[in-house]
Amino acid sequence: MLPVVSPVVFAERVTKWYGPRRAVADVSFAIAPGEIVGLLGPNGSGKSTIFRMLTGYLVPTSGRIEVAGHDVVEDSLGVRRAISYVPEDAPLYDHMRVGEFLNFMAGIKGLHGPKTRAAVEEVAERLDLARVMKLTTGKLSRGFRQRVSIAQALLGDPKVLVLDEPTSGLDPHQVIAVRDLIQSLAGRHTVLLASHILPEIEKIASRVMILLDGVLLTSDALKDAAQDLTLRLSAEATEDAVRGATKAVAGVREVTADPDNAGRFLVKAERRPPLAADLVSALVAAQIPVRELTELRPDLERVFLDLTRQPKAAA
Ligand SMILES: Nc1ncnc2c1ncn2[C@@H]1O[C@H](COP(=O)(O)OP(=O)(O)OP(=O)(O)O)[C@@H](O)[C@H]1O
Ligand SMILES: [Mg+2]
Known part of the structure; x- marks a missing residue:
C-alpha cells in the first residue's frame, strides 16, 4: 500500500543493467517518513x-528515484544531504584515528565548530565507541568498523539512513545492540536496510520488501503473511482423502502432505473466522478423525519461501 503522506523515498520503474547483465528489473516502491523498511533477498x-542507486553512487539505466524530493540523477548533491x-x-x-x-x-x-564536537560525542556514545576513539580505523575489529561506519552515518541527523547488511560480521551481543539502535531511530529517521538474513529483518523492520533476481516480489511481505492462513492438520487419512474432504470448504486453497510426517498436512487458506470449524466438520463428515488442528503463526519465512520457491534448507 502506498503511504498516505508523501514518500521520502520514491522509486519508479527502476532498472539497472551491468553491461549485458540485468541486476534490477522494473522496481517501484515508496517509503513514508519514519518507516523502517527491510529489503530482503538472497545473495546477488x-x-x-x-x-547504490538510491544514494547516487550508480545511475539507473532507466526509471526514476527521488529522495526527500530530490532526483538522484539531476540533484545528487541534494540527495546526499538528505541520505546517509x-x-x-x-x-x-x-590511517585515520x-x-x-x-x-x-x-x-x-x-x-562546523562546536557543533562538530557535540555531534561526534553523541554518535560515539550511541555506538559505544569511547574505547576505540584513539585507535586507527585500520586496526579495528570488523564489528567496531561496522559500528564506526554506522556512527558516521548518523552524523548530521540525516532524514534517510540506508544500511546495507548492517549486522554482518557482528557478534550476537553487537547484533542485538545494533538492532536496538536501528529500532530507536524509527520516527526520527527513515531507515532502509538490506539483509539476506530473514529473522534479522523480521525483528527490525516494520515493513519488508522481497527481492529476487532483481524483481520486487512484494513491497509488504508481512501484510501478505497476515492475509494468509496456514493450518497444520493431523489426521488419520491419505493425502487424497484429506484433499477430497476439504476441497469444498470455502476459503481452502491448497492441501499438502508433510513429507516427513505421515498423517500431517498443511492447509493453506484465506483468513476467515469459521474456517477451522468448517474444516473439522468436513473431515468428520468424511469419517476422517482429526487429531490436531493448529494455526501456524504467519511468518516471513513462509512468505519468502512461497515467493522464491527455494528449498527450506537454502533460506
Ligand atoms: N559492478 C558490477 N558489475 C557487474 N555486475 C555486478 C556489479 N555489481 C553487482 N553485479 C551483479 O548484479 C547482481 C546484483 O548484485 P548486488 O550486489 O546488487 O546483489 P545483493 O543482493 O546486494 O547481494 P549480496 O546479498 O551478496 O550482497 C549480481 O548478479 C551481481 O553479480
Ligand atoms: Mg549486497
Whole structure:
C-alpha cells in the first residue's frame, strides 16, 4: 500500500543493467517518513545495486528515484544531504584515528565548530565507541568498523539512513545492540536496510520488501503473511482423502502432505473466522478423525519461501 503522506523515498520503474547483465528489473516502491523498511533477498538479488542507486553512487539505466524530493540523477548533491549510507563493506580511511575520522566526516556533512564536537560525542556514545576513539580505523575489529561506519552515518541527523547488511560480521551481543539502535531511530529517521538474513529483518523492520533476481516480489511481505492462513492438520487419512474432504470448504486453497510426517498436512487458506470449524466438520463428515488442528503463526519465512520457491534448507 502506498503511504498516505508523501514518500521520502520514491522509486519508479527502476532498472539497472551491468553491461549485458540485468541486476534490477522494473522496481517501484515508496517509503513514508519514519518507516523502517527491510529489503530482503538472497545473495546477488540486487539489494546493494538498489541502494547504490538510491544514494547516487550508480545511475539507473532507466526509471526514476527521488529522495526527500530530490532526483538522484539531476540533484545528487541534494540527495546526499538528505541520505546517509552504510555500505556493505564499511570502507573507512584506515590511517585515520576513529575520532579524527568522525570529525572529518562531520565536516563533509557540513557540521562546523562546536557543533562538530557535540555531534561526534553523541554518535560515539550511541555506538559505544569511547574505547576505540584513539585507535586507527585500520586496526579495528570488523564489528567496531561496522559500528564506526554506522556512527558516521548518523552524523548530521540525516532524514534517510540506508544500511546495507548492517549486522554482518557482528557478534550476537553487537547484533542485538545494533538492532536496538536501528529500532530507536524509527520516527526520527527513515531507515532502509538490506539483509539476506530473514529473522534479522523480521525483528527490525516494520515493513519488508522481497527481492529476487532483481524483481520486487512484494513491497509488504508481512501484510501478505497476515492475509494468509496456514493450518497444520493431523489426521488419520491419505493425502487424497484429506484433499477430497476439504476441497469444498470455502476459503481452502491448497492441501499438502508433510513429507516427513505421515498423517500431517498443511492447509493453506484465506483468513476467515469459521474456517477451522468448517474444516473439522468436513473431515468428520468424511469419517476422517482429526487429531490436531493448529494455526501456524504467519511468518516471513513462509512468505519468502512461497515467493522464491527455494528449498527450506537454502533460506
Ligand atoms: N559492478 C558490477 N558489475 C557487474 N555486475 C555486478 C556489479 N555489481 C553487482 N553485479 C551483479 O548484479 C547482481 C546484483 O548484485 P548486488 O550486489 O546488487 O546483489 P545483493 O543482493 O546486494 O547481494 P549480496 O546479498 O551478496 O550482497 C549480481 O548478479 C551481481 O553479480
Ligand atoms: Mg549486497
